[in-house]
Amino acid sequence: MTHKLLIINPGSTSTKVALFENDIQQTKKTIAHDPITLKQFKRMIDQYDFRKQAILDFLNSSGIHPSELTAVVGRGGLLKPLASGTYVVNEAMISDLKNAIRGEHASNLGALIADAIAKPLGIPAFIVDPVVVDEMHDLARYTGMKEIERVSTFHALNQKAVAKRAAHDLNKSYEQLNLIVAHLGGGISIGSHEHGRVIDVNNALDGDGPMSPERSGSVPLGPLYKMCFSGQYTLEDIKRKNYGEGGLVAYLHTNDGVEIMKRIQSGDVLATKIHEVMCYQIAKEIGAASTVLKGQVDAIILTGGFAYNKLTTELITSRVAFIAPVLIYPGEDEMLALAEGTLRVLNQTEEVKTYA
Numbered sequence: 001m002t003h004k005l006l007i008i009n010p011g012s013t014s015t016k017v018a019l020f021e022n023d024i025q026q027t028k029k030t031i032a033h034d035p036i037t038l039k040q041f042k043r044m045i046d047q048y049d050f051r052k053q054a055i056l057d058f059l060n061s062s063g064i065h066p067s068e069l070t071a072v073v074g075r076g077g078l079l080k081p082l083a084s085g086t087y088v089v090n091e092a093m094i095s096d097l098k099n100a101i102r103g104e105h106a107s108n109l110g111a112l113i114a115d116a117i118a119k120p121l122g123i124p125a126f127i128v129d130p131v132v133v134d135e136m137h138d139l140a141r142y143t144g145m146k147e148i149e150r151v152s153t154f155h156a157l158n159q160k161a162v163a164k165r166a167a168h169d170l171n172k173s174y175e176q177l178n179l180i181v182a183h184l185g186g187g188i189s190i191g192s193h194e195h196g197r198v199i200d201v202n203n204a205l206d207g208d209g210p211m212s213p214e215r216s217g218s219v220p221l222g223p224l225y226k227m228c229f230s231g232q233y234t235l236e237d238i239k240r241k242n243y244g245e246g247g248l249v250a251y252l253h254t255n256d257g258v259e260i261m262k263r264i265q266s267g268d269v270l271a272t273k274i275h276e277v278m279c280y281q282i283a284k285e286i287g288a289a290s291t292v293l294k295g296q297v298d299a300i301i302l303t304g305g306f307a308y309n310k311l312t313t314e315l316i317t318s319r320v321a322f323i324a325p326v327l328i329y330p331g332e333d334e335m336l337a338l339a340e341g342t343l344r345v346l347n348q349t350e351e352v353k354t355y356a
Contacts, residue, residue: 003070003346007335008055008114010075010106013038015051017058020339028335029058044104045097045112052113071346072118073338074110076130078102081152084133084160084198085353086341089115089125093355102132126352128341129157131205133198140200140292150208154189154201155304161337162303162329163193169327170299177298180289180324182282182316184306185332186255188212190285192292200292202285207242210281213255213306216246217281248274257306264311279312283319290323297324304332 002021009016013035018028031054041047059066074089077097087093089111097108111127118125133156141150159181167174175196182190188211189204202209211217227233233241241250249255251274252263263271290297300320306312307330317326344350 001347003343004064004068005339005342006055006059006066006069006072006114006117007338008072008074008110009334009338010051010109010113012106015054016335017055018335018339019062019064020335023336023339023343025335025339027062031055031058044100044106044108047106048109048112051109052116055113055117066117066121069118069121069123071123071342072114072125073342074112074114074125074127075107075334075338076127076132076157077108077110078105079130079132079355081132081134082130082355083353084129084135084156086126086128086345086350087130087353087355089118089127090355093127096355107131126342126345128338129160131156133160135197135199136201137199151203151206152198152201153203153205154191154198155183155185155187155204155332156198157334157337157341158183158303158332159189159191159193159198159201161333161340162301165329166299166301166327172298178293178296179299179301180286180293180297181301181303182286183332184212184282184302184304184312186212186214186305188215188217188282188304190282190289192289194293200289205243210285211247211278213248213257213278214244214246216242216250248278257309257312261309261311275312276315279315280319283316286316286320287323290320295323300324300326301329302326303329305330307331 005020007018007020013033015031019026079096093111094115097112100108114125131153134152136152143150163179163181164174167177179193181193187204188209189201190209191198191201207216209217228238252260252271260271260275264275286300300323302313307328313328345352
């Protein structure tokens, strides 16, 4: 049976949309949003009508009538912790996303817009492996502060999809393997995948793990809390240093991998050093992830946008190849991952899940 899917993936300053016929992408567009226009909206939910109209305009220009669609798929947002899988959008999910129970994020709009387009057509709306997928084992949740618990927030969609592709390439099932997956994007998450479950992973959103192109990663607490109470910084200032103005941006004033590689190739000493520091920290986190799996690692997977950079992957590989073979799957390909998760449900090879 042929399924036609509309895929919606909202980002901070753009919305990616695509049309798939089964697992073949027919057309795709990244709708860039003017930052000045976005600043007019106080909350993320306030962008709902604006972004929805941009997607409807894309549909009109594509020549595809909405009645041809089988399902609409949105990027999952900041929901309550849940198991990996494909979820039908329901009233409980809509309520939690509208109320931003776990925080404001552009991905919260994905399910809301998908549902708004699907409902009048009488077709289902889904999300697949949102960032709040939580399969961590109990030991991974504890910290050294009783009041603080580690939570699972990571690039679940890409990590799961790439792990399954790697398993296919290794002629194994995902559930047979122990894998370490390092998603190298604007944020960096490194997950320990044990027989189909991500039993430990750094919180890629909230200051945990290695520095990334725009996030600080873990920093020493002593100097940090002195900064917090120095009177020189507001809470928003500290948040930006962690997320948005941290990592490579803090040192190099850009998170653009292409620009950074050009600076390195031209002999920029600082760019060379800071990029190497990031790779060092990534490798160190991969080493830690291997202890979670007790050294029984079938493969290490490098994925995400920065995995396109040969220097990046070489620096990381040189430090971790002794643990297990390193496989490289550059890019994120989130649109295909969203389509694949939906097709597994529509083709009844996987049961749809219900959010509650």
